[in-house]
Amino acid sequence: MRSIRVDVSAATILLTEAPEPKVKDRQTGEIAKDAQSGEALMRLGVVFIDGGESSLLQVTVPESGVTEGLALGSPVALIGLVARPWESVFNGQQRHGIAYRADAIAPAAIPVGAGA
Numbered sequence: 001m002r003s004i005r006v007d008v009s010a011a012t013i014l015l016t017e018a019p020e021p022k023v024k025d026r027q028t029g030e031i032a033k034d035a036q037s038g039e040a041l042m043r044l045g046v047v048f049i050d051g052g053e054s055s056l057l058q059v060t061v062p063e064s065g066v067t068e069g070l071a072l073g074s075p076v077a078l079i080g081l082v083a084r085p086w087e088s089v090f091n092g093q094q095r096h097g098i099a100y101r102a103d104a105i106a107p108a109a110i111p112v113g114a115g116a
Helices: none
Strands: 012-021 023-025 041-050 053-062 076-079 082-090 093-101 104-107
Touching (some): 012 053, 012 076
Antiparallel strands (some): 076 104
16 A cells, blocks of 8 residues: 655654554564564654644554664654554454554654744
């Protein structure tokens, strides 16, 4: 499916869930790996605030893209954030959603005027 680049230039993004390994199979505990590089993937939660609206997002980042200095509640930068629509059938039910993936996550400053 097509990936859609997300413009984060005017957004405030706050870390709500610390990065943890993304589990591919809950029964075996197998960790998800990037299909091309084989690198372990991490899952984290953020609140994405833009244009007066906010959304809670789950974002997948390669393990090497998780930088030091991340703190819950602090502003972060999501480098190379893309959205990818998906759909599947699970137990006979159609499911769909949007998966978010970034190349990296790093601490960031709150944009000027964000508190105004």
